[in-house]
Amino acid sequence: MDSAIYVIGIGQTPVGEFWDQSLENLSAQAIRQALADADGVSIDAMYVGNLLASAASGQANLGPKIADNAGLHGIEALTVEAGEASGAAALRMAFFALRSGFVRTALVVGVEKYTDMVGSEMEAILAQSGDYDFEGMQGQMPSGQAGLLMRRYLDQYQPKRAALGVLSILAHANGVHNPNAMYRRAISNETYTSAAMVSDPLNIFDSGPYADGAAALILTADAELAEKRGGAKIVVAAGNTAADALALHDRPDALVFSAVTLSVHKALLEANLEMAQMDLFEVWDAFSIYALLSIEACGLAAHGEGWRWLMEHDLSPGGSLPMVTMGGNKARGFPLGAAGVYQAVEATLQLRGQAGKNQVAGAKHALIQALGGPASTVVTHILSKIA
Amino acid sequence: MTEKQTSLLMRPSRAVGIVGYGAYIPRYRLPAAAIARVWGRSEKAVPIKEKAVPGLDEDTVTMGIEAARNALKRAGIDAALLRAVWTGSESHPYAVKPSSTIIAEAVGAPEHIQAADLEFACKAGTEAMVMAVALVGSSMADYALALGVDTAQGKPGDALEYTAAAGGAAFVIGPADQAAAEILATYSFVTDTPDFWRRAYQHYPEHGQRFTGEPAYFRHVTTAASTLMRESGTKPEDYAYAVFHQPNAKFPRRAARQLGFTDEQIKTGLLSPVIGNTYAGASPVGLTAVLDEALEGDRILMVSYGSGAGSDAIDLRVTARNAERTALAPKTAEYIARRVEIDYATYARYRGKLLRE
Amino acid sequence: MEIPRHWRLQKQRYGLLGEVCPHCNAKIFPARDVCPECGGEAKEPFRFSGRGEVYSYTVMNSAPAGFEQALPYTIALVKLEEGPTVTAQLTDVEQEKVSIGMPVEMVTRRIKEDGSPRGMLVYGYKFRPVMGA
Numbered sequence A: 001m002d003s004a005i006y007v008i009g010i011g012q013t014p015v016g017e018f019w020d021q022s023l024e025n026l027s028a029q030a031i032r033q034a035l036a037d038a039d040g041v042s043i044d045a046m047y048v049g050n051l052l053a054s055a056a057s058g059q060a061n062l063g064p065k066i067a068d069n070a071g072l073h074g075i076e077a078l079t080v081e082a083g084e085a086s087g088a089a090a091l092r093m094a095f096f097a098l099r100s101g102f103v104r105t106a107l108v109v110g111v112e113k114y115t116d117m118v119g120s121e122m123e124a125i126l127a128q129s130g131d132y133d134f135e136g137m138q139g140q141m142p143s144g145q146a147g148l149l150m151r152r153y154l155d156q157y158q159p160k161r162a163a164l165g166v167l168s169i170l171a172h173a174n175g176v177h178n179p180n181a182m183y184r185r186a187i188s189n190e191t192y193t194s195a196a197m198v199s200d201p202l203n204i205f206d207s208g209p210y211a212d213g214a215a216a217l218i219l220t221a222d223a224e225l226a227e228k229r230g231g232a233k234i235v236v237a238a239g240n241t242a243a244d245a246l247a248l249h250d251r252p253d254a255l256v257f258s259a260v261t262l263s264v265h266k267a268l269l270e271a272n273l274e275m276a277q278m279d280l281f282e283v284w285d286a287f288s289i290y291a292l293l294s295i296e297a298c299g300l301a302a303h304g305e306g307w308r309w310l311m312e313h314d315l316s317p318g319g320s321l322p323m324v325t326m327g328g329n330k331a332r333g334f335p336l337g338a339a340g341v342y343q344a345v346e347a348t349l350q351l352r353g354q355a356g357k358n359q360v361a362g363a364k365h366a367l368i369q370a371l372g373g374p375a376s377t378v379v380t381h382i383l384s385k386i387a
Numbered sequence B: 001m002t003e004k005q006t007s008l009l010m011r012p013s014r015a016v017g018i019v020g021y022g023a024y025i026p027r028y029r030l031p032a033a034a035i036a037r038v039w040g041r042s043e044k045a046v047p048i049k050e051k052a053v054p055g056l057d058e059d060t061v062t063m064g065i066e067a068a069r070n071a072l073k074r075a076g077i078d079a080a081l082l083r084a085v086w087t088g089s090e091s092h093p094y095a096v097k098p099s100s101t102i103i104a105e106a107v108g109a110p111e112h113i114q115a116a117d118l119e120f121a122c123k124a125g126t127e128a129m130v131m132a133v134a135l136v137g138s139s140m141a142d143y144a145l146a147l148g149v150d151t152a153q154g155k156p157g158d159a160l161e162y163t164a165a166a167g168g169a170a171f172v173i174g175p176a177d178q179a180a181a182e183i184l185a186t187y188s189f190v191t192d193t194p195d196f197w198r199r200a201y202q203h204y205p206e207h208g209q210r211f212t213g214e215p216a217y218f219r220h221v222t223t224a225a226s227t228l229m230r231e232s233g234t235k236p237e238d239y240a241y242a243v244f245h246q247p248n249a250k251f252p253r254r255a256a257r258q259l260g261f262t263d264e265q266i267k268t269g270l271l272s273p274v275i276g277n278t279y280a281g282a283s284p285v286g287l288t289a290v291l292d293e294a295l296e297g298d299r300i301l302m303v304s305y306g307s308g309a310g311s312d313a314i315d316l317r318v319t320a321r322n323a324e325r326t327a328l329a330p331k332t333a334e335y336i337a338r339r340v341e342i343d344y345a346t347y348a349r350y351r352g353k354l355l356r357e
Numbered sequence C: 001m002e003i004p005r006h007w008r009l010q011k012q013r014y015g016l017l018g019e020v021c022p023h024c025n026a027k028i029f030p031a032r033d034v035c036p037e038c039g040g041e042a043k044e045p046f047r048f049s050g051r052g053e054v055y056s057y058t059v060m061n062s063a064p065a066g067f068e069q070a071l072p073y074t075i076a077l078v079k080l081e082e083g084p085t086v087t088a089q090l091t092d093v094e095q096e097k098v099s100i101g102m103p104v105e106m107v108t109r110r111i112k113e114d115g116s117p118r119g120m121l122v123y124g125y126k127f128r129p130v131m132g133a
Helices: A023-037 A062-069 A086-100 A120-129 A142-157 A161-175 A189-193 A223-229 A258-271 A288-297 A306-312 A328-332 A336-352 B032-038 B060-075 B099-107 B124-137 B209-232 B250-259 B263-267 B279-291 B322-326 B332-337 B344-350 C003-008 C010-015
Strands: A006-012 A045-049 A076-080 A105-112 A197-200 A213-220 A234-243 A280-282 A365-372 A377-385 B016-024 B028-031 B050-053 B084-088 B114-118 B144-151 B166-175 B181-193 B241-244 B299-303 B308-318 C017-020 C044-047 C051-060 C073-080 C085-090 C103-113 C121-129
Touching: A006 A023, A006 A223, A006 A336, A023 A062, A023 A105, A023 A213, A045 A062, A045 A086, A045 A336, A062 A076, A062 A105, A076 A086, A086 A105, A086 A213, A086 A234, A086 A336, A086 A365, A086 A377, A105 A336, A120 A142, A142 A197, A142 A288, A142 C051, A142 C073, A161 A189, A161 A288, A161 A306, A161 A328, A213 A336, A234 A258, A234 A336, A258 A288, A258 A365, A258 A377, A280 A336, A288 A306, A288 A365, A328 A336, A336 A365, A336 A377, B016 B060, B016 B124, B016 B279, B016 B332, B028 B032, B028 B344, B032 B344, B050 B166, B060 B084, B060 B099, B060 B144, B060 B166, B060 B322, B060 C103, B060 C121, B084 B099, B084 B124, B099 B114, B099 B144, B099 C010, B114 B124, B124 B144, B124 B166, B124 B181, B124 B279, B124 B308, B144 B279, B166 B279, B181 B209, B209 B250, B209 B299, B209 B308, B241 B250, B241 B263, B241 B279, B250 B263, B279 B299, B279 B332, C003 C010, C010 C017, C010 C103, C010 C121, C051 C085
Parallel strands: A045 A076, A045 A105, A280 A365, B084 B114, B084 B144, B241 B299, C085 C121
Antiparallel strands: A006 A213, A006 A234, A105 A213, A197 C051, A234 A377, A365 A377, B016 B166, B016 B181, B028 B050, B144 B166, B181 B308, B299 B308, C017 C044, C051 C073, C051 C103, C073 C085, C103 C121
């Protein structure tokens, strides 16, 4: 029996600040698009990837809320949480359900409302992906964690500072051609180096902008459904999650994202592929230092050499390993728990040949990776075009 | 028939002393001249040079914890042996919930302790010391921790704003045969004198201007000191050091002269010119500065004053053990030298007069 | 009001009270159920000296709720001399004077109010440059 899990529908809202739209509004739009893209199918189960709603919108139990609002009745529906990687983790759960045979067609929805709450209360909620008792209670936040890692990296390895800006500049260049991107203007090296500080040495262009958004994927274990839809056959070739110590201070070496190493290794093994066969890598650029450390942890460069790798490789859509092809978290925008589903949607567009000016020619295998916290949780998937 | 003369001195039935002492002064200093400038007063007519200001993350509890840790280091005893923690202050962070319990937990005191907070303006710390003397001196316990700590608030534009400062000291009281300084006797003189007070729910205290002089500070300090000396059969010359409560530089100097003490005797323990009036910490911190340099056999007279009003006079004699204990924790002079000058605006921010909402 | 969880962690926060593993002697902070080094059960209290050095630091320009009054503040990863690393604010030091490798010592300071000026006060460890250094 064919055990492939096919992606048969995708949908996404633009990423941005949508004061007038709720979680339900955004998720319904993405779901509607995905259902249309799938030529209408019957959904058995929905997995929601969301981080903030319970604390920032006072709304837990999103499964029934989103399903009911989208007109999906009598289905299995629940929320998956894994920090900022929630959306990617929801995809993982859908995959399990489909592979188990208990679910035939599953809907994955990543949705986030960053703008339901403003001010320092929101900053405190963002800190929930860290260790509350021993990081949050010292006034630590995600940007602070990234700031600590960046400062240590700069001190320990003495990289060229401009190397840290390579991906941000590329992300903005790619964002220009993504109609759903939050930022669609290219930036120069000058803009990067003179940007205001968020958490010294981290500046605003080292950080993905938190925003609202919803993206959806429909997957099926039914090969006939995939055949019926037609078009390129995209499958989830591999996937897993890995966990490291939650608090940054509990890592043996804070600059080593060991969960990334474990996760990417397992994914390549499962797909029976090598890193060199990846046609694109949607690396997690919530912070530029996270992308850099992920590149090192994936084995693309030795520890401390990632910065040089960034400067020496062409990562644009026509380059040797295209990254952040639709703008990444930096320019497409960073809707936290939904971002992992945006990555899967963008990878699907690439594999279908529908990525427009950002198309990676002949893309066959896409590596996508989401991080919860500073790689406390890592979720890696490989999507492949098989026909 | 002979009349038995009852001494007015308080003397414990078991000899006790200060087994360990410690101080804490925050690092920020506001020059009195900066205050004068803001209110359009003469920079020459200021009562002291500068005062110590607590940082944003400091309060009576945090300062008390460091002073207590220093005292325990010098005492060389395990905090688990303490049987009492008593903190005197007029700026306890809670109106209800003792600073003493938090300090006790932080320094590792056991659960079987006496604990409570004291208030008697600037003499709350020395009252705690007398209580500790009583607890150990009656053999109810071997070790007790007494603290005098304050983060005094000065009403903007008021005379007391120049001197209301932050700091404190802690003393581990224990058996005299382990003490760095024996406590020979205490004598307290207390009356109902309304020279300075703060009503509940008011942020700043009120004071009686010139009424705080003769009927208040001087009457109680000189009565307590002279009574103790008369009852002990001592004279000012018998003391190597005298430490008086120091709301400014003038009052303690005048009290010293009235009693017959020289400037030389009070110099070491007179810190208000450079750190201000640390209220319940004032004479206690002065005492720590004296202990930092006093030699075996030196006699010390310490006289606090708390508005409301009262004075505790304490008679001490330094032992041979003091010399080796001084080096076990930072000296008071080190805290004084640890100095970062701030301006009035920063002071207003640190003291919560400007809140970021 | 988060009283119970703050109360639960008081001893650890006030005085860096952690654990020592009775099997492999590793020093553990904060206290955990399982020793991170050998996997054995860890329960014996151990009081850290408070001495350590700055592994990394960053200056926060925005803060989570309850920490705004202290802005801007410096957060650091401090490697304690006994082995573990902690996340903590640095205090009593200007941000320009902080450097990686700087020796620091623990002090107990006021961390925040629990929610409002009516809430309980949370005290805990911060680090300052070693006095007298």
